[in-house]
Amino acid sequence: MSSALIENLLNILPDFIQASKETGIMLLVGLSSAAIFGGALGTFLYLWREGGLLQNRVLYFLVGGLVNVTRSFPFVILMITVIPLTKKLAGTSIGPLAAAVPLSIAAIAYFARLVELALNEIPRGVIEAAESMGASVPKIVFSVLYVEARSPLILALTSLTVSFLSYTAAAGIVGGGGIGDLAIRFGYYRFQTEIMVVTTLTLIVLVQLIQVSGNILAKQFNHK
Amino acid sequence: MITVTNISKKFGKGKDAVTALDQVSFNVCEGEIVALIGLSGAGKTTALRSLNLLEQPDSGSIKFNGKELLTLGALELRQLRTRIGIIFQQFNLISNRTVFENVAFPLEVAGYSKEALVARVEECLRVVGLYEKRDVYPAQLSGGQKQRVAIARGIANRPHVLLADEPTSALDPLTKEEVLTCLRDINQKLGVTIVIATHEINIVKRLASRAVIFSGGRIIEELQVKNQKIEAKHEFTKRFLEVA
Numbered sequence: 001m002s003s004a005l006i007e008n009l010l011n012i013l014p015d016f017i018q019a020s021k022e023t024g025i026m027l028l029v030g031l032s033s034a035a036i037f038g039g040a041l042g043t044f045l046y047l048w049r050e051g052g053l054l055q056n057r058v059l060y061f062l063v064g065g066l067v068n069v070t071r072s073f074p075f076v077i078l079m080i081t082v083i084p085l086t087k088k089l090a091g092t093s094i095g096p097l098a099a100a101v102p103l104s105i106a107a108i109a110y111f112a113r114l115v116e117l118a119l120n121e122i123p124r125g126v127i128e129a130a131e132s133m134g135a136s137v138p139k140i141v142f143s144v145l146y147v148e149a150r151s152p153l154i155l156a157l158t159s160l161t162v163s164f165l166s167y168t169a170a171a172g173i174v175g176g177g178g179i180g181d182l183a184i185r186f187g188y189y190r191f192q193t194e195i196m197v198v199t200t201l202t203l204i205v206l207v208q209l210i211q212v213s214g215n216i217l218a219k220q221f222n223h224k
Numbered sequence: 225m226i227t228v229t230n231i232s233k234k235f236g237k238g239k240d241a242v243t244a245l246d247q248v249s250f251n252v253c254e255g256e257i258v259a260l261i262g263l264s265g266a267g268k269t270t271a272l273r274s275l276n277l278l279e280q281p282d283s284g285s286i287k288f289n290g291k292e293l294l295t296l297g298a299l300e301l302r303q304l305r306t307r308i309g310i311i312f313q314q315f316n317l318i319s320n321r322t323v324f325e326n327v328a329f330p331l332e333v334a335g336y337s338k339e340a341l342v343a344r345v346e347e348c349l350r351v352v353g354l355y356e357k358r359d360v361y362p363a364q365l366s367g368g369q370k371q372r373v374a375i376a377r378g379i380a381n382r383p384h385v386l387l388a389d390e391p392t393s394a395l396d397p398l399t400k401e402e403v404l405t406c407l408r409d410i411n412q413k414l415g416v417t418i419v420i421a422t423h424e425i426n427i428v429k430r431l432a433s434r435a436v437i438f439s440g441g442r443i444i445e446e447l448q449v450k451n452q453k454i455e456a457k458h459e460f461t462k463r464f465l466e467v468a
């Protein structure tokens with residue numbers, strides 16, 4: 001009984017490694033675009049809002065609305081909706097790179113709001129002090145905002161990573177591959193419960209690792 | 225040095241508008257310590273914050289060394305602000321920057337070279353007596369030390385004038401003394417002109433040479449401080465001096 005179980009698991013090892021790579025690709029692409037584009041978008045939303053350093057009601061309303069619309073889509077529907085764009089960007093509509101396109105879009109919108117929230121927590125007086133010393137907006141963004149909010153920003157990225165680990169599983173449904181896809185194909189369709197258990201355990205451990213490292217990093221960078 | 229003429233400022237619009245400043249005029253002379261005093265909501269803080277345009281007056285004129293401030297463009301305003309230091313009641317230090325890095329901030333803005341920056345930051349930290357704390361983060365300092373770091377930051381770029389918005393109001397009596405001494409030192413030894421907004425009459429008596437009394441957004445009177453005493457003429461000021 002137990003030797004059959006081990007054999008099953010050994011048989012699936014190559015698939016498991018392949019699936020881990022696919023999950024890795026999806027996460028890496030999704031998170032980098034979220035960090036760069038979502039980070040920039042969130043910063044602009046913060047600067048454009050009422051009383052912000054670059055207050056602009058029209059842009060805040062339009063871009064904020066776009067972010068909200070994107071976030072309203074159930075992820076599976078978003079994936080299907082953006083297939084034409086996916087084909088243009090990734091050259092195909094299946095595989096981890098293709099799945100990374102809707103993942104990135106969802107991640108950018110989600111992270112933009114998280115960044116806006118994190119920046120909002122900075123006391124107004126600190127920003128005012130920088131303004132009154134003649135600092136330009138870019139100087140304030142990079143030397144005050146990102147410095148004061150770096151711990152909340154690290155935690156926001158951590159929580160984004162955890163959410164998107166489960167999104168990558170959904171991406172498997174439309175041929176994205178990944179660990180979640182493996183669990184469904186072998187564990188669910190072929191009734192190999194042990195594989196379902198192993199993959200789920202892997203995901204649980206992964207989530208714990210991500211959260212704990214995020215917490216440690218955030219603490220390391222906080223001097224408040 | 226600074227001439228303020230008939231500035232007015234309203235907060236809010238229409239019926240809910242509150243008049244913060246109503247035709248206020250005063251001036252600040254080179255090298256002096258002038259105090260803007262009054263109760264909460266009297267307009268002293270708004271008047272102080274108008275001097276570097278943290279509040280933009282609705283009308284009137286503010287001349288700084290002959291130059292009109294209210295018509296400055298964004299870039300000119302930023303350049304002007306590098307020459308006006310300011311400290312706040314809540315210190316407003318950057319908590320994830322060390323003491324050294326906080327004092328360095330205005331010098332980075334002003335475009336100092338690396339060596340000049342290090343030398344000037346160290347000089348300013350010595351002036352406020354916190355050289356040993358250079359690599360410490362603000363959270364590890366007492367309130368008085370935080371305000372002294374803010375003073376070092378305020379004078380780092382050799383400003384013509386230092387604005388002080390309720391600089392001792394968040395401090396206990398002992399640390400008030402520490403900040404008071406520090407402000408007097410930079411005025412007497414470095415010749416920095418200081419404008420201080422406060423409701424603490426003791427601070428005014430001990431530090432200032434002149435007091436401008438605010439009430440309801442107007443200036444009631446201007447008084448000389450002699451031998452740490454203020455001779456009030458106006459009824460309101462007499463009452464204020466008694467209770468404060």
